[in-house]
Amino acid sequence: MKTEAFQNLLLKSAISVMACDGSIDDSEIAEIRNMADNEIYFMGFDIEKPFEETLGYIKENGKNAINEYLNELNQHQLNSKQELLLIEVLIRTIESDNKIEDSEIKFLQMVKSKLSVSEETIITQFPQQMKYLIDFHNYGLHEEFTDEIEFTSDN
Known part of the structure; x- marks a missing residue:
């Protein structure tokens, strides 16, 4: 996947997971900005406009926007890295x-x-997060994200 398209996907992923609970915490926004400013995989990528557009779209479309993202993810050919x-x-x-x-x-x-990367590889890479990286509830088998996403007025 080309760099800019991958950067867009990473940003959209971060915004989607941030918004999927209907609550947008300042610390979540700060972490996304921190990654954009400091991580090599975001180097040279201006997040401001795509950040606002993606967040606005999710606020408007809720779980439908999340499901569109998940369906779109199938179309990307990502390598394991x-x-x-x-x-x-x-x-x-x-x-x-x-x-x-x-x-x-x-x-x-x-x-x-x-994704095609194995659960073992993911857990080896992120052992501290094992308690929620293992899919105890079989969420990965769900066809679509069904949680309602309602933003409070301060988001």
Whole structure:
């Protein structure tokens, strides 16, 4: 996958997992900006416009936007390094507000189910997150994300 398209996918992934619980914490936004500013995989990528557009789209379309993202993920040909970077971005975003919500875990499992990298490889790469990287609830088998996403007025 070309660099800019991959950067867009990473950003959309981070925003989707941040928004899937209907709550957008400042620490989640700060972590996404931190990754964009400091990680080589975002180097040279201006996140401002795509960030606002993606977040606005998810706020408007809720779980439908999340399901569109999950369906779109099937169309990308990611290599194993890109898949692990995608998982890393999701984990960092999920953990940034120190609250791990069920909807975020469900989203993570659904993304994992669309990747070709093995669960063993993911857990070896992220052993501290094993407790929610293993899909105990079979979320990865779900065809679509069904949690309603309702934003409170302060989001």
